[in-house]
Structure formats: structure tokens, C-alpha cells
Amino acid sequence: MSTTLLLILDLAGIAVFASTGALVGVRKELDVFGVAVLAVMTGLGGGVLRDLLIGSVPPAALEDWRYLVVPFVTSLVVFAFHPTFGRRERGIMLLDAVGLALFCVTGAVTAEEAGLNVLSSSALGMLTGIGGGMMRDIASGRVPVVFRGELYATPAFAGALVASVVHHEGWSQWWYIVAFGTCLVWRILALKRGWSAPLPPGTAHV
Template identity: 80%
Template sequence: MSDTLLLVLDLAGIAVFASTGALVGVRKELDVFGVTVLALITGLGGGVLRDVLIGSVPPAALEDWRYLVVPAATALAVFVFHPAFGRMERQIMVLDAVGLALFCVTGAVKADEAGLNVLAASVLGTLSGIGGGMLRDVVAGRVPVIFRGELYATPAFAGAFVATVVHHEGYSEWWYALAFAVCLGWRLIALKRGWTAPLPPGIDHA
């Protein structure tokens, strides 16, 4: 995958995730600083965790100014126009799924480029996708979405695994679209049909 394409996908995913973080901040009635911090955490958290774990320090988010400007600008847009964003709940959930798919693919590629095996790179690709949201929910005092029964991490791992195999075997860049589609399609179908992860026997979802 070319560096330019990787950067574009990374920034697109950051903007999408930052918007969800900023919206949580607005609903928690935080000030502009709090909203911006939540947006930065959500947009950059997963990538920073991945970079630290593969030894790519300082993380890309601290080396390239665009990685900070994009989520900050997104946060300000949501802060100012939050009534409009608040009415777009369904669309934002779809965008969140898009961001998840983008991050699990780019994260897996970066992890594989660092020399990790296929399984480890897939796990780090998954972390890239879910890490920011986990940090956002913890900071905002919410139970992280991946612990609430929703199928979120599983589609991310599936997409990350496909992306890792594609990169590891040197297949054409067009095959990354398959990895993206696996994660995005699974997540959207789970949202539409209400699919959830299984609980221990005898325990029902609330």
C-alpha cells in the first residue's frame, strides 16, 4: 500500500472517529476544551497505542501536524454545529463503522510492515480500530462499546486479518477493499439486525 493512500485513509478514519468523540463530549455537556480532548483521544488513541507497541516512536500522530489538526478541526465543527450532528445519529453510526474498517486495515498494514506475524498484526490492526473508542468511553465514564455485547471488535479483527494476509502475501492493493468490506459489511449488518456477542448460559442481554 502506497504511503499516500495510507495517509489519506488514516486521516479519513481519524476525522470520522473524532466526530463521534466530539459528539459524546457535547452530550456530556463538556466545554470546547473537553470536546476537543475527547475527539483527539477517539481519533488518535488506537493509532498511538499501535505505534507504541510496534516501537514506532514517537507515534505518527506526534510527528505529522495533520494528525492533530484533522481531529481538532473536526471537534470544533461538531462543537459549533452539534444540533445538526445530533440529528444524524444513524449516519454517525454508519460513519463510525466506516472509520472502524479504515483503521483496522491501515493498522494491520502498519503492524505487518513492522515485521509482526499475521496473527499479531491482525490483533494490532483490531486495536487500531477499537482503541480510540475504548479510551473515549473510559474517559467519558461509559462502559466501552466492545464490552456491551455489540459486534464491534469481531468485525474489526476479521477485516484486519484479511488486510494482513493481503499485505503479507503482496497481493494487489485492490484486495484491501475486500478487507474493508468484510469489516464494514459485518458491522453494518450487525447493527441492522441487532446481532450481539454471546453471553454465558443463563444470562440475557439487558
């Protein structure tokens, strides 16, 4: 995957996730600074964790000014027009699914290019996708979505696995669309049909 394409996808994913973090901050009635912090945390958290784990320091988020500007500007837009965003809950969930799919692919490719094997790259791709959301939920006092039984991490791992194999085998860049689609379609179907991860026997989702 070319460096330019990877950057574009990364920034797109950051903007999408930052918008979900900012919306949570608005609903928690945080001030503009709190909303911005939550947005930046959501947009950059997964990527920073990935970079630290592969030894890429300082993380890209701290080396390239665009990685900080994108989530910050996104937070201001959501803060200013939050009624519009709030009325489009389904759209926000779809954007979150798109961000998850983008990040699992870019995270896996970045890990592959750092020399990790396919399985490790897949795990870090998944972490890139779910890390920021986990930080957002913990910081805002919510149970992270990955712990609520929803199929979230599993689609991310599946998409990351496909992306890792594509990169490892040197297939055409068009195959990354398959990786992206694997995560996105699985996540959307899980949302629409209420799919969830299995619980221990004798327990039930609430």
C-alpha cells in the same frame, strides 16, 4: 499499500472517529476544550497504542502535524454544528463503522510493514480500530461498546486479518477493499439486525 494512500486513509479514519468523540463530549455537556480533548483521544488513541506496541516512537500522531490538526478541526465543526450531527444518529453510527473499517485495515498494514506476523498484525489492526473508542467511552464514563455485547471488535479483527493476508502475500491493493468491506458490512449488519456476542449461560443482554 503506498505511503500516500495509507496517510489518506489514516486521516479519514481519524476524522470519522474524532467526530464521534466530539459528539459524545457535546452530549456530556463538556466545554469546547473537553470536546476537543475527547475528539483527539478518540481519533488518535488506537493508532498511538499500535505505534507504541510496535516500537514506532514517537508515534506518527506526534511527528506529523496533520494527525493533530484533523481531529482538532473536526471537534470544532461538531461543537459548532452539533444539533445537525445529533439529528443524524444513524449517520454517525455508519460513520463509526466506516472509521472502524478504515482503521483495522491501516493498523494491520502498518503492523505488517513493521515486520509482525499475520496474526499479530491482525490483533494490532483490531486494536487500532477499537482503541480510541474505548478511551472515549472510559473518559466519558460509559461502558465501552466492545464490552456491551455488540459485535464490534470481531468485525475489526476479521477485516484486519484479511488486510494482513493481502499485505503478507503481496496481492494487489484492490484487495484491501475486500478487507475494508469485510469489517464494514459485518458491522452494519450487526447494527441493523441486532447481532451480539454470546453471553454466559443463564444471562441475557439488557
